[in-house]
Amino acid sequence: MRDVAVVSFAQTKNVRRENRRNEVEMLIPVVQEAVEKSGIPKQEIGFYCSGSSDYLAGQSFSFVMAVDSLGAWPPIAESHVEMDGAWALYEAWIKIQCGEADSALIFSFGRSSPGMIRETLTLQLDPYTLAPLGADPVCLAALQARALLESSDYSEREMAEVAARSRADAKSNPYAQLTGDFDVDELLAEPYFVSPLRKHDCPPISDGATAMVIAADDVARNASKRPAWIRGIDHRVESHQLGLRDLAQSTSTALAGEKAGAVDIDVAELHAPFSHQELILRDALKLGDGVKINPSGGALAANSVMVAGLTRIGEAANAIWNGNARRALGHATSGPCLQQNLVCVLEGE
Amino acid sequence: MSEEKQPVKSIVTPSRLEYDFTPGIATTRFLRHMQEGRIVGQRCTKCAKVYIPARGSCPRCGVATEEEVEVGPNGTVTTFCVVRVPSENIDLTLPYTAAHILLDGADIPFFALIQECDAADVRMGMRVEAVWAPEAEWGPTFENIRYFRPIDEPDVPFEDFKEHL
Amino acid sequence: MSDDQSAAILSAPHALEYAYKRSVGPVLGRFFTELRDHKIVGSRTSDGRVLVPPMEYDPSTGSGVDEIVSVGPAGRVTSWCWVSDPLRNHPLDRPFAFALIRLDGADTAMLHAVDAGDPSKMSTGMRVVPRWCDDPKGSILDLACFEPEEGR
Numbered sequence: 001m002r003d004v005a006v007v008s009f010a011q012t013k014n015v016r017r018e019n020r021r022n023e024v025e026m027l028i029p030v031v032q033e034a035v036e037k038s039g040i041p042k043q044e045i046g047f048y049c050s051g052s053s054d055y056l057a058g059q060s061f062s063f064v065m066a067v068d069s070l071g072a073w074p075p076i077a078e079s080h081v082e083m084d085g086a087w088a089l090y091e092a093w094i095k096i097q098c099g100e101a102d103s104a105l106i107f108s109f110g111r112s113s114p115g116m117i118r119e120t121l122t123l124q125l126d127p128y129t130l131a132p133l134g135a136d137p138v139c140l141a142a143l144q145a146r147a148l149l150e151s152s153d154y155s156e157r158e159m160a161e162v163a164a165r166s167r168a169d170a171k172s173n174p175y176a177q178l179t180g181d182f183d184v185d186e187l188l189a190e191p192y193f194v195s196p197l198r199k200h201d202c203p204p205i206s207d208g209a210t211a212m213v214i215a216a217d218d219v220a221r222n223a224s225k226r227p228a229w230i231r232g233i234d235h236r237v238e239s240h241q242l243g244l245r246d247l248a249q250s251t252s253t254a255l256a257g258e259k260a261g262a263v264d265i266d267v268a269e270l271h272a273p274f275s276h277q278e279l280i281l282r283d284a285l286k287l288g289d290g291v292k293i294n295p296s297g298g299a300l301a302a303n304s305v306m307v308a309g310l311t312r313i314g315e316a317a318n319a320i321w322n323g324n325a326r327r328a329l330g331h332a333t334s335g336p337c338l339q340q341n342l343v344c345v346l347e348g349e
Numbered sequence: 350m351s352e353e354k355q356p357v358k359s360i361v362t363p364s365r366l367e368y369d370f371t372p373g374i375a376t377t378r379f380l381r382h383m384q385e386g387r388i389v390g391q392r393c394t395k396c397a398k399v400y401i402p403a404r405g406s407c408p409r410c411g412v413a414t415e416e417e418v419e420v421g422p423n424g425t426v427t428t429f430c431v432v433r434v435p436s437e438n439i440d441l442t443l444p445y446t447a448a449h450i451l452l453d454g455a456d457i458p459f460f461a462l463i464q465e466c467d468a469a470d471v472r473m474g475m476r477v478e479a480v481w482a483p484e485a486e487w488g489p490t491f492e493n494i495r496y497f498r499p500i501d502e503p504d505v506p507f508e509d510f511k512e513h514l
Numbered sequence: 515m516s517d518d519q520s521a522a523i524l525s526a527p528h529a530l531e532y533a534y535k536r537s538v539g540p541v542l543g544r545f546f547t548e549l550r551d552h553k554i555v556g557s558r559t560s561d562g563r564v565l566v567p568p569m570e571y572d573p574s575t576g577s578g579v580d581e582i583v584s585v586g587p588a589g590r591v592t593s594w595c596w597v598s599d600p601l602r603n604h605p606l607d608r609p610f611a612f613a614l615i616r617l618d619g620a621d622t623a624m625l626h627a628v629d630a631g632d633p634s635k636m637s638t639g640m641r642v643v644p645r646w647c648d649d650p651k652g653s654i655l656d657l658a659c660f661e662p663e664e665g666r
Contacts, residue, residue, distance in 0.1 A: 019523050022373025025405045028413045042411075058368040058528055068404065071411020114368040114528075119603060127362045127534070128542055129567045129654050134603030135625060139612045142595030143625075150593070150638055195596040195633060239573050243614055243623035244565070247593065357546035357652035363533040370528035377524040489524055 004096050005220040005227030006346065008037035009314035011210040014177040014302035017113040018207035023057065026209040027069035027109055034105065038213035039223035042071070045213070046101025048078040049092045051085035051108040052306050055120050066109060077101065084108065085210060085310030086271075086332030086342050092214060093233055102219045109209035110306035117205055117305065125336065126240055137273075137336060138202060142194040144247040144337040145276040149196060151248045152279075156196060159275040160187040163200040163300055166275075170297025177302040178204040203273040208304030210311055228317040228328070228346040232260030235332075235342035242337060253284040253331065253341040260343040266325035267292045269312035271332045273299040280338065281331060295319065309333060313344050320348035375405030375414070380489035382417075386481065388494075390455050392416045398456040402491065420454035424497070425505045426475040427451050427458045427513050431468040444468045450477060450497055451513050458513055465498040474510065476502035541570045544582050546652040554586045554644070554657075556620050566620040567654075588643045588663055589617035596633040605659055611636045615660060627659040635662055 010033035012018075012026050035042050048070055054062045063080045070076065077100075081087045085108025092104035112120075118136035125131040148154055164184050170176035182200065193199045214220075220227040236252035236259075238245050268291050272278035282293065294300075296315040299308045309332025316330035327347045334340040372380070375391060379402050382389040390399045391414035393407035399418045400407065407414050429448035446468050449458035463471055464480070477497040487493045538546060541557060545568050548555045557568030558581040566585050571578055594613040600606060605627040613636075614623035629645065630636050642660040650656035 019369075019371040019525065020374055022371070022376065022405070025373050025375065025413070028406055028411070031411065055366065058366065058370060058530055068406045068408040069411055071407070071409060073409040114370055115366055116601075118601060120366055122603065123364055123366070127536060128360065128538065130625060131364075132362065132654050133605055133612075133625060133627065134601060135612055136601060136603075139595055139597060143593045143612060143614060146595060146638070147593040192596065192598070194598070197595070241565075241567070241569065241573075241622065242625055243592075243616070244573055354547075354550070357538060357543050357550060359535050359537045360546065360651075360653050361533055361535050363531070365529060365531040368528045368530075369525055371523055371525045380524060 002097055002216045003220070003229055004093055004214055004216045005224065005229045006212060006313070006317040007039065007215050007220055007224040007227055008034045008213045009210070009317050010034040010037065011175050011311060011314065012208050013175050014206040014208040014304050016177065016205060016207070018111055019113065023062070023066055023109045023111065023209065024068045027066055027107060027211070030209050030211040031069050031105065031107060034211035034213050038215070040103050040213060040215060040219065045103050045105050046077065047092055047095045047104040048076055049088040049095075049104060049106050050080045051083050051088035051310065052080070052110055053082055055123060056110045056112060056115065056305060058115060066107070070105070084306050084308070084332050084334055086313055086330070086344070087235070087334070089212065089214070089310060089313060089344070090233060090235060090342065093230060096214070096216050102217070103213065103215035105211060105213050106310065107209065107211040108307045108310045110304050111207040112205050112305050113207050121305070138194050138197065140242065140336040141202075141274040141277070142197045143242070145196050145201070145274065147247040148276050148280060154276070154279050156188060157184065158279060159201050160184045160198075162275040162278045163187065166294055166297050166300040169295055170301035173296045173301065175302065176297045177206050179297065179301060197274065201275040203299050203303035204301070206302050206304040208302065208307045210307050210314060212310065212314055226321055226348050228320040228348055230344060231347045232262070232345040233342070234259035235340065237335070237340035240335075240339065245337070247337050248280065250280050250284040250338045250341060253281055253338065253343065256341050256343040257285045260345045262329055262343055262345050264327050265291050265329045265345070266327055267295060267316060267319040268329040269294055269296060269298065269315045269319075269331065271299055271309045271312045273303050273308070275300060277338055285329070285331070285343070292324070295324070309342065313346075316344070316346050320346055373405060375403045378417070379403040380491070383491060383493050384487050384489045386484065386487060386493070387419055388421045388452060388479075389417050390420050392418050399454060400457055401452060401455040401459060418454060421452040421479065423476060423478045423500060423502075424450040424452040425510055426463070426471065426473055426477060427510050428473055429463065429471050431471070446471045448497070451510055456513065461494070462496040463498065464496040470499070472504065474504035474507060476500050476504065539570065541568050541579070541582070544568070549654070549656040550650040550652040552646045552650070553584065554617060555582050556585045557581065558583050563621040564619055565622050566617055566624050583619065585619040586617035586644065588641055589615040589620070591628065591636070591638055591640050591642060592616050592623045593638060594628065594636050596636065605655065610659070613642070613660070615642055626657060629659045629661050640664070
């Protein structure tokens with residue numbers, strides 16, 4: 001296995017509505033920033049891979065226009081996943097492991113604001129027995145939250161504490177969207193949104209874009225003073241049928257974490273768009289009280305769909321670069337109720 | 350199982366997504382110029398190519414484009430095709446000619462219709478001009494230009510436009 | 515062009531609309547055919563588990579499942595949420611519950627709506643029965659929703 005490291009990461013400020021710039025205009029500055037910070041000349045980047053969704057853009061093959069932000073001349077080796085950028089990272093990592101490139105630029109983008117994100121994501125469900133019911137991600141997450149509350153010692157108070165802590169920590173993250181100090185008792189006094197979830201248990205609707213450069217071996221060592229080495233990366237998926245799964249446990253995250261070697265973690269950036277999901281993921285990864293979770297604020301502070309997972313890995317790398325972690329974990333999720341999960345373990349030397 | 354009815358073999362799953370679509374800063378500026386009857390592209394600071402329609406980026410260099418350059422009003426047909434089959438959303442008499450038009454001053458051609466001309470007379474290198482809708486109908490849309498028609502100018506030699514094919 | 519005009523955001527409504535006609539295959543085809551006749555079926559795996567809705571393949575072993583069995587019609591709620599503000603694509607246009615419902619005889623739960631009227635009428639473990647639609651077409655919505663068994 002080659003040693004591959006994250007050497008740079010850049011992101012737009014996540015906002016409720018980016019209706020001036022289109023996706024390419026959002027991407028150009030973050031792609032340029034990631035390339036400049038990487039220390040690798042652009043023409044030497046061996047592979048480009050993006051994560052995004054046509055359903056957000058309202059246009060088929062919408063990711064093709066994003067190539068305009070890359071300067072694809074001479075022709076580049078490029079790929080795309082119709083998923084969160086974290087899976088584009090995985091593809092790029094594989095490409096490098098296969099020896100087909102020594103460095104890669106990964107980017108992701110998504111504007112949830114033009115459409116109705118709850119309706120849009122309903123279309124990811126089984127078209128025969130689930131999508132016709134219009135069961136959107138908030139309702140499905142609420143089912144999962146109740147399953148957790150009724151099968152564990154967790155309470156709505158602990159969910160509110162996750163929400164309050166996330167938004168308070170997000171105050172120091174210039175890229176976060178929903179930040180501030182919230183009193184847990186006041187949060188719990190709010191009415192239910194889709195019970196047992198309240199509004200604060202749910203993520204904001206966000207538009208954003210990110211870019212990241214990874215590199216192997218000496219390319220990484222020459223490019224970065226403190227490469228964030230990818231010591232393990234793995235992803236697993238559970239059944240699509242909700243009734244087949246134990247929604248209160250994330251068996252796929254546990255397995256992905258085990259395969260990625262998720263031990264001795266100082267900082268964990270967990271992609272938990274709903275507050276109760278952080279509790280489930282923490283347990284699945286066996287993260288103890290000494291682990292700092294989501295210093296960036298996590299997905300409860302900014303949740304650009306298709307972007308928030310790669311952002312967690314980028315923020316895990318940030319924790320290593322700013323000296324707050326020797327080993328950090330970035331997690332990404334996809335599908336309803338944490339159906340599919342990716343765990344990436346990073347280490348600074 | 351009922352014996353009178355056939356077993357279910359398929360289901361129809363309608364889906365509809367609605368968007369409040371915004372095209373971005375560069376396209377907005379381009380369409381507002383169209384509303385004034387002007388075709389305005391953008392030039393790349395690195396390679397100096399002029400792109401039309403303006404999209405805010407140079408796809409070769411990957412840099413943001415800002416400088417505006419008015420192009421046209423006339424152009425050259427770089428390639429074309431003659432369409433003889435009907436299409437659901439296209440309300441045109443057959444055959445009709447679709448072409449790539451390289452406007453004077455632009456470095457990339459774009460797709461447009463050729464009318465007021467026999468399909469047999471269209472040729473690569475042919476000089477054309479835009480035919481606009483009545484000014485009172487202009488909006489922020491490329492549809493202000495209805496089509497292109499030939500003008501009485503000598504054809505452009507192949508050598509002079511071949512790199513734009 | 516004035517600065518105000520050039521700064522103003524251009525926007526337009528845009529709709530993507532598709533109606534796909536999807537072939538259902540023999541297993542789901544049977545499920546929908548039975549639904550049209552106001553009956554619910556599941557598929558049984560080789561180790562005896564009954565999956566509802568039926569699946570073509572055993573999710574644990576991957577082998578084909580070809581035994582179809584009747585389940586329900588009543589069942590038990592295993593989890594639920596209260597939708598106080600339904601979206602336009604939801605099955606009901608008044609407040610309702612989405613629930614995972616394990617039908618009698620099934621080993622897995624299916625997702626559907628429960629027209630309970632009030633969240634105080636919902637609880638995990640409660641029994642529910644189907645309410646059928648008047649004009650079944652062979653789709654999941656032939657089951658208009660479920661309702662509490664108690665008080666029926």
